[in-house]
Amino acid sequence: MGGVNYGALMRGAAPELIVLATALVVLLADLAGLRGVSLRVRWLLTGLMSWAGCGVAAVVLLHGTTGFQAATGPLGFAVDGLAVWVKGVVLLLSALTVGLSMASARTRHVGEYLALILLGTVGLMVLAGAGDLLMVFLALELSSLVLYVLTGFDKERGEAGEAALKYFLVGSVAAAFTLYGMSLLYGVTGTTRLEGMAQGVGGAPMGVTLWAGLVLVVAGLAFKVAAAPFHLWAPDAYQAAPTPSAALIASGSKVAAFAVLVRVLMTGLPQGAGSAGWGAWVPGWSVLLAVLSVVSLVWGNLAALVQSNVRRLLAYSAVAHAGYGLLGLVAQDRAGVAALMYFAATYALSAVGAFGVVSVVEAQRGGQARLADFAGLSRRAPGVALCLMVFLLSLAGIPPLAGFFGKFYLFVAALGSGGSLGLLWLVILAVALSTVSLYYYLLVLKEAWVRSPLSEGDEAGWEIPWQVRVTLWVAALGVVLLGMFPSPVLRSLESALAGSGL
Template sequence: MIPTMPTAAELLPLLPELVLVGAAFALLMLDLFVEEKHRAVTNVLAIAALLAVAALIACGVGGQGTVLGGMFVRDTMADVLKVVACVVTALSLVYVWPFMRERGLYKGEIAVLMMFATAGMMLLISAGSLVMVYLGLELLALCSYALVAIDRDSPQGSEAAMKYFVLGSLASGLLLYGMSLLYGATGTLDLAALNAAVATSEDTGLLLMGTVFLVAGVAFKFGAAPFHMWLPDTYHGAPTPITVFIGSAPKLAAFAMAFRLFEAGVGPLDGQWRLLIAGLAVLSLAVGNLVALAQSNLKRMLAYSTVSHVGFLFLGLAAADSVGYAAAMFYAITYAIMSTAAFGAIVVLARAGYEADRIDDFKGLNARNPWLAGMMLIAMMSLAGIPPFLGFWAKLAVLNAAIHGDMLWLAIVGIVFAVIGCFYYLRVCKAMYFDAPEEGVPAPRTNDGALRAAFSVNALALLVLGFAWNPIMDWCQRAFLA
């Protein structure tokens, strides 16, 4: 039987992705004709395109459904994660322009690469096949490598990009090997067919080995311990607004990849893989929080805190039920917002020749600029999980999910390390409010209202959503209704 080409009507669920990729190609061509003094046009149009795509998805344009022979699945989970990914990427581009312009590093390729990376995230989020998982993952990864290396004159940035590329390639290899083992055991690449084959298989040896490699590959992409070696150097070496991007939106795609592979793919083996996830959660909580205590560089501290936050997210995944998946998804969304605010504060304070990435650079910030200090305080308190900020409800949700999944011991471990983690966030707050500023620290920027407004909205969202988090959790829960 000769396969028929899908009609335009059948491809409607793919419309947001097609619009985004089309806009990225259009901007790539437009950038060739834009003069250097008008380079902001590329950035503004990229932000507009991302927000337009988010609006298309939020309004349900194209509708939900399965296309490309089951390889692409658009459902409620996909829509929610894609909207957040597009908005967070647009916010990252707001942080990109002033930082890179001051240093003469802004290129139109940055916006285009971010758009293609977002397209990769969207494909990964909607993957219904192992092929689509790998396609989306590599599109995201290759764009991310190029973004980290965008400052070719920076030895630190080049080293970070090389480490990211080498270890990211290793992770992709592990994931691909696991997929090949699953294909060899079941003879299918479709996740739904794979799930059915795993449920009826009597010989699970090859399936379990493949699942172990899947867990390792997913842990690499999340930055979970002990697969976190790339993360601190990459976050530290990349230009800070690039760190804003790679430290936030890709976590949404990583969560979706984990759900698609583990629940939709090898769900019947949850008795085994959820224990692996629980072990990674404990290790990530321990390594992330304890190593973060010793950091003096704020970007490295936030990098290790990312490892600990992945541990909290894994509390929800380890529950392996609808409550756990909803909690983990809520945590991924919350962390994306918190991460952009925390790294965004560094962008706001930085100048050409002054990166503002040490904790000591924030000393006396309240005396220099009380508003920025207050916004940074909100970001730190939310990351620490202090009520009533949004981060508190995210931690509470995953702890409840662990208890609901009969893993009380895991919830207790999470609580202990949540308390330990408060120390290094409070250390930043102490520096801002109780320490005297260092000599020669430049005054915070006052000539970029758009950047300050974006940062303020980003940080205040953590407070406002702390009182109005129920709608977000409701969307997450609806995504996993049977």
């Protein structure tokens, strides 16, 4: 480890250290000083501490990490443009998740729950800047272990424990695949550093061992983004987990996983990309991702059509969105990666907001939110119904919301890949299935805006905690602003990627 500037290392990892310290402070404050006060005050004070920690970490991230990448040497942990962008998004999503937790996480273990959310945030932030296979694996496991616990945190519900166990078992298999694949890549290239892997492969053709390692690593990372057929954990986890837990799994986990997938494939194994263009098939990871994209698009959208439980509907929507996102990697260029990260951020904001609305409905109705439970939402809580419309129409890709531009830039990047229209077949399929998704989103909006309340005279307004209102309006405003100003965001992303060597 000689040659590492540990002062620079501490400065570059300062955002993660701040969030980690915040988790410990929240846990200690709740255990030592707040057990004698009411549950509502405990949630408020610890939530405000968590917000403050995320805010300070964001400020340090934007202003205190310059020049860190070159100073870390063999550690494989960098704060380049892509890492800063992804970490900023993760911090925002974590803060929104904390806002939902303050009002909708029905547990007395306040400090433990918020500390787990913050520790998961640390894992996702480390994952965003990992430039070494070992660092990638450690960050994956740190974030995954936290998410397993958050999924089954509500011990009073048997289905939560069952979903957490299923998530853990499938995740353990995915971790084993990933680690074995990484060992194969190391055996062939002689290094775990992503830049060194690309040099180790050189211009030589990819052998069987390298192919096996690549397939196993892609399979493990596909589990994290919930791409079919590695999505089997997602519907149960989204349905049974506490609402804030499901929101973090659907949003922050997907953004960070897409970022590390970009690094591993485009930095570590650019020579193995191949081509998925129609009539010009060349074996490579782009073909593998194209297959995963097709399966995710078809299965996610068709399965969502028959769901009456809104959480499961959002889970299959997440599977479909993983398929859309993979288009950016299949394009194999900087424009595609920029479109992918923009799309991931817009999806994540919409997903957090959608789960926030689900938490409101479940708090009023009790039990799991089904389609019928949204009936008359516009009369009981018009502001919440308006936010729901923004989130779902963005997920459906309706202009001028951010989700439309996210998909649009992905399709443009895919069509412009290689200067030909070889990926036109994949774009046509994605557009067709995007119209299918509009149908099941409109089913929810129909209940909220057209249907009358379930019982006569049940039109009284709902009292919604201010934390949830703030979370919903911040997420909705983010979706609208990203839709109004997509070009500056895309340009900043492309500049960040250029500084990252992508």
